[in-house]
Amino acid sequence: MDKREMIDEIEKNRMSFLKVQSEKNIFLGEYKERIIAALTKDQIIEDDVYPEIIAAINETRAYILKMSRDLPLKKLKPYIAEAEKIKLKYQLVDGLAYSGNIGLIIAAKEALKETKENVVIRDMDQDFIDAGLGEKFSKNKGKKICDECYEQVVKKLPQYKDEFKKMTIFDKILGIKCAVCKK
Known part of the structure; x- marks a missing residue:
């Protein structure tokens, strides 16, 4: 060398x-x-x-x-x-x-x-972003969401469906709004 x-x-x-x-x-x-x-x-x-x-x-x-x-x-x-x-x-x-x-x-x-x-x-948020749902879904895991938002989760990220609670008719009567879409 x-x-x-x-x-x-x-x-x-x-x-x-x-x-x-x-x-x-x-x-x-x-x-x-x-x-x-x-x-x-x-x-x-x-x-x-x-x-x-x-x-x-x-x-x-x-x-x-x-x-x-x-x-x-x-x-x-x-x-x-x-x-x-x-x-x-x-x-x-x-x-x-x-x-x-x-x-x-x-x-x-x-x-x-x-x-x-x-x-x-x-990053946890990345799954939701990649699926087209955005951070508004990932930041509201564990909260109550409306039927429409819940169906989006079931359709696009079924592995996360148990991370959300479906709103009931009583929630709607009490004026509780969807954590994601605020409806």
């Missing part, structure tokens, strides 16, 4: 090291190849509990749950409770070195055999 090839190899290794270190700073101090699942800070603040994260916490290869300390504890409690139930280690972290918008990760002890390109769970 001549001098130029050796310098190129050293530079390549240095760049690889810097990339790995920057990944650690994005994923709350963990290597990306160990991440089972992650959520952004916005997802934690804006949405309900993600069942995918609960499932990841309960995976046998899950080793630690890390959460950003600058998030509201109220939003993190369901994940902490699930971790405590199965005695999974969890940690609130903060640090100036952490960059990006990752708010929660579940990591394995060792590198995963199958690495995902994107470890961040898909």
Whole structure:
């Protein structure tokens, strides 16, 4: 190996090291190849509990749950409770070195055999947006909606139909309006 090839190899290794270190700073101090699942800070603040994260916490290869300390504890409690139930280690972290918008990760002890390109769970709102229903549906899960709106959910996203309550005739008599269309 001549001098130029050796310098190129050293530079390549240095760049690889810097990339790995920057990944650690994005994923709350963990290597990306160990991440089972992650959520952004916005997802934690804006949405309900993600069942995918609960499932990841309960995976046998899950080793630690890390959460950003600058998030509201109220939003993190369901994940902490699930971790405590199965005695999974969890940690609130903060640090100036952490960059990006990752708010929660579940990591394995060792590198995963199958690495995902994107470890961040898909946003709950995205299903409703992709189906043409919009965020007004996703933001009103658990609330009462009219028959027309309920039928749209059943038709376009049947897996979410149990997330809504159908308005009754008594609701209409009492003047309760549909949470989505306000009729």
